[in-house]
Amino acid sequence: MRTIIHHQDATHLLTRLDARVKLLCALALLVMVLSYRGLAFPLLVALLGTGLCLGLGVRVRLLLARFAQPLFIVAMVLLLKLFTGGHDPLFSCTVAGLEITGYGDGLREGMQIAARIVGAVSVVSLVGFSTTFTETMAALAWLRVPRGLIEVALFAWRYLFVLYEDAMVVYHAQRNRLGYAGYRRGLSSFGTLTGALVIKAFDNSQTITTAMVQRGYDGTMPLMRHKPFRLAEVAAALLVVAGLGVLWRI
Amino acid sequence: MKAKDFDLKFDEGEDVTAYLDISRARRPGMLRIVLTFLLLVLPVPAHAMHIAEGILPLPWAVAWFAVAAPFVALGVRRLNALSREDLSIKPLIGLMAAVVFIISCMPIPVPTAGTCSHPCGTGIAAILVGPLLSILISAVALLIQALFLAHGGLSTLGADIVSMGVVGSFAGWFAFRGMRAMGAGLGLAGFAAGLATDWATYLTTSVELASGIRGDAPFLPLVGRIVLAFIPTQLPLGLLEGAMTAGMVLLLYRKRPDLLVRMKVISQQEGVAHA
Numbered sequence: 001m002r003t004i005i006h007h008q009d010a011t012h013l014l015t016r017l018d019a020r021v022k023l024l025c026a027l028a029l030l031v032m033v034l035s036y037r038g039l040a041f042p043l044l045v046a047l048l049g050t051g052l053c054l055g056l057g058v059r060v061r062l063l064l065a066r067f068a069q070p071l072f073i074v075a076m077v078l079l080l081k082l083f084t085g086g087h088d089p090l091f092s093c094t095v096a097g098l099e100i101t102g103y104g105d106g107l108r109e110g111m112q113i114a115a116r117i118v119g120a121v122s123v124v125s126l127v128g129f130s131t132t133f134t135e136t137m138a139a140l141a142w143l144r145v146p147r148g149l150i151e152v153a154l155f156a157w158r159y160l161f162v163l164y165e166d167a168m169v170v171y172h173a174q175r176n177r178l179g180y181a182g183y184r185r186g187l188s189s190f191g192t193l194t195g196a197l198v199i200k201a202f203d204n205s206q207t208i209t210t211a212m213v214q215r216g217y218d219g220t221m222p223l224m225r226h227k228p229f230r231l232a233e234v235a236a237a238l239l240v241v242a243g244l245g246v247l248w249r250i
Numbered sequence: 251m252k253a254k255d256f257d258l259k260f261d262e263g264e265d266v267t268a269y270l271d272i273s274r275a276r277r278p279g280m281l282r283i284v285l286t287f288l289l290l291v292l293p294v295p296a297h298a299m300h301i302a303e304g305i306l307p308l309p310w311a312v313a314w315f316a317v318a319a320p321f322v323a324l325g326v327r328r329l330n331a332l333s334r335e336d337l338s339i340k341p342l343i344g345l346m347a348a349v350v351f352i353i354s355c356m357p358i359p360v361p362t363a364g365t366c367s368h369p370c371g372t373g374i375a376a377i378l379v380g381p382l383l384s385i386l387i388s389a390v391a392l393l394i395q396a397l398f399l400a401h402g403g404l405s406t407l408g409a410d411i412v413s414m415g416v417v418g419s420f421a422g423w424f425a426f427r428g429m430r431a432m433g434a435g436l437g438l439a440g441f442a443a444g445l446a447t448d449w450a451t452y453l454t455t456s457v458e459l460a461s462g463i464r465g466d467a468p469f470l471p472l473v474g475r476i477v478l479a480f481i482p483t484q485l486p487l488g489l490l491e492g493a494m495t496a497g498m499v500l501l502l503y504r505k506r507p508d509l510l511v512r513m514k515v516i517s518q519q520e521g522v523a524h525a
Contacts, residue, residue, distance in 0.1 A: 030405050034308040042304075066400045073302040076479070077463060084475055085467050109465045113305060120304025124404050128397045136397060148326035148333075148340075153390045155344020156351065160394070163348045187490060191497015194353055194374065195505070198498065201345035202509050208345075209338035219333050219340070 009057045012130070018229060019135035020142050021237045026127045028241050032248045033119040039111060041248050042119030049122025058129050070121045074114040081110030133157045138224040151221045159204065163197060170196050300410050301455060303396065303403025306462035314458065315408030318389075321416045325386035332383075343383055347390040350375055354391060355399075369491040370414055373422035373447030374498055377440065378513045381419040388415035409462075413454035421450035422495075436503050436516070437496045444495030448488035452480055 009015055014022070033042045053063055082090075086103025093100055127136070134154070141150045170193050174180065179189035209217070251269055260266050306314070332339045353371035371391075376384040392410050395401040402410045425446035429439035460473040502510055511521035 026404075030304075031308060033304060034306070034311060034405055069399075069401055070302045070304075073305065077305065080475070080479065081463065081465075084472070085463075085465060109463075113463055116307075117302050117304040120403060120405055121302070121400050124303055124396065125400060128400075133394075133397075146323065146326040148329045149322065149386060149389060151340055152329070152344045152347055152386055153393060155341050156347035156390050157394065159345050160348040160351060163345065164352055167352055187493045188497055190356075191494045192501055194349070194371075194494060195498040195501030197349045197352065198346075198374065198378065198502065199506055199509070201349050202342065202506075205338050205342035205345050208341045212341070213337060217337065219337055221340075 012056055014052065014056060014126075014130040017130070017237075018226070018233055019131050019139040020226065021229070021233050022127055022131055023136070023139045023143065025237050025241055026123050029123045029244065030120055032244065033116055033123065036116070036248060037112070039115045042115040044247065045119040045244070046115070046122045049119070049126045052126050053122070053129050056126075056129050063125070066125050067118075067121060070117050074117050077113050077117075078107070078110040081106040081113070085109055134224050138226060141223050142226060147220070150223065154221055154223075159208075162204075163200065166200055167193060167197055300392070300395070300402035300414075301406040301458055301462070303400065303405055305403075305459070306406055306409060310458075310462050311405045311408065313408075314406075314412055318408040318411040318416065321382075321385050322389055322411065325382045325389070328380075328382045329386060343379065343387060344390075346375055346379060347387045350387050351391040351394055354395070369444075369487070369494060370418050370447050370451050372414055372418040372451070373426075373444045373491065373495050376419040376423040376447065377426050377443055377495070377499065377515060378509075381423040384419035384423070385411065385415040388419065409455075409458045413451050413458060417454040418447045418451040422447035436499050440496035440499035441492040443492075445488045445492035447495075448484065448491040452484040452488070453477065456480060 029045060033045055036042060050063065054060070082102045083100060084106065086106030086109070088104045090102045090104040090107060092102070131139075134157075137150050137154055137157075141147065174189045174193065178185070180186040256266060256269060259269075329339065329343060350371040353374070354368050356368060370388075372384055372388045375387045379387070389407075389411050392402050392407060392414065396403050396407055396410075422443040426439045426443035429442045430436075434442070456473055456476040459476050460469060464472055499510075499515075503516070507516065507521045510516045511518055
């Protein structure tokens with residue numbers, strides 16, 4: 001949860017860029033990365049993405065935490081493809097009486113997938129680090145994502161940290177009373193914790209609705225209004241995407 | 251001797267070893283030592299439920315979006331219909347999405363794999379608000395996780411919604427309703443729902459992963475290998491999620507049966523009888 005919070009540098013060019021432009025660029029880059037057959041382009045995008053993240057002032061530790069899970073998946077995919085996904089033997093060894101063969105073509109395929117993962121994660125991380133949640137949701141609404149989904153996401157985001165704090169209070173109270181000593185007791189405590197969260201969610205939804213109705217809520221949430229597109233921003237974004245598109249073609 | 255007397259003697263500085271039956275003391279078994287070691291040195295979270303960003307090639311990513319889209323649309327339609335009758339439904343679904351997000355971020359140590367994994371949480375949501383709204387809840391939780399935690403991804407959002415949202419929610423809901431119809435208690439039905447949600451999600455994820463990374467390899471053997479690779483984590487995790495879901499449903503029944511009546515999980519008569 002701590003890795004969610006990143007205080008953005010409001011003066012940075014990328015942070016000030018229109019969220020719709022950023023999202024469209026990211027989608028275009030994702031399409032290019034996913035459809036590329038090879039290593040060079042996704043790795044170039046990964047380098048660019050992580051470089052820009054560091055330029056935004058994102059701490060290396062936070063960036064590593066963000067990449068931890070995808071890198072774990074990368075390791076799994078590489079192992080799976082190396083040992084099971086090919087026909088062209090690269091090496092062979094015997095471990096505990098079992099003959100294990102690594103395949104060259106499997107490794108190549110695995111590396112291609114790994115490059116795709118690293119490239120795509122860096123693009124999405126850059127969007128996440130440089131755009132606030134409300135801006136992203138407004139941009140998604142502009143892209144015609146269903147309004148109901150956006151409104152639910154806004155409610156979820158607004159109360160996520162409140163509920164998380166409540167969950168941590170209950171968790172620490174349980175832990176201090178040896179609520180997680182042993183599997184059986186731990187499971188029972190975790191069940192109680194989730195049950196308590198659900199009860200809080202139900203109760204809070206009632207009080208929130210009452211408070212919002214008193215302030216004129218009629219079932220629809222207002223979204224952030226977009227400023228008109230700035231020509232310079234759109235032109236620069238098109239130029240970057242076109243440049244990367246040329247590299248993708250090569 | 252009572253524990254209180256033992257404590258008193260210890261606090262007064264007396265030698266208490268005479269009261270201990272050392273002959274019955276046991277050293278921890280080798281297995282326990284190995285498991286503890288594994289848990290200490292390999293605390294890598296294995297978020298096996300989510301397919302990582304970029305893992306699916308473009309055609310498969312688009313195909314899974316196409317599969318997920320009608321279910322999300324049905325969820326939004328149901329939300330809008332309910333919202334016209336009850337204004338608190340959107341805040342409720344939003345808060346439930348936050349709960350599912352928090353639950354699916356909590357690491358649970360899985361001893362057989364020597365790693366941590368996380369529950370889905372969609373089983374709980376499906377029991378309480380039904381499968382269609384549960385799909386919306388998981389879509390929102392997955393979107394936030396993709397954007398701000400790099401768990402799952404934007405390009406794999408469709409595939410993740412299908413496995414965790416659509417298949418997970420329907421499996422959990424059918425298991426719960428089916429068990430209740432057969433006369434099972436709330437705890438057992440909750441356990442079945444948690445188990446079915448977890449295992450169905452993991453099986454669907456295996457199929458999606460195999461479709462994405464297959465290359466020239468034959469499809470079914472690859473699915474089998476991925477299933478085998480995930481078994482050490484997901485098999486016990488399904489049992490843990492089942493136990494957790496049962497605990498949660500039983501807690502709600504003990505503390506707030508009115509909520510279960512309101513969400514039509516138990517009948518009015520059952521709620522009155524409990525009160």
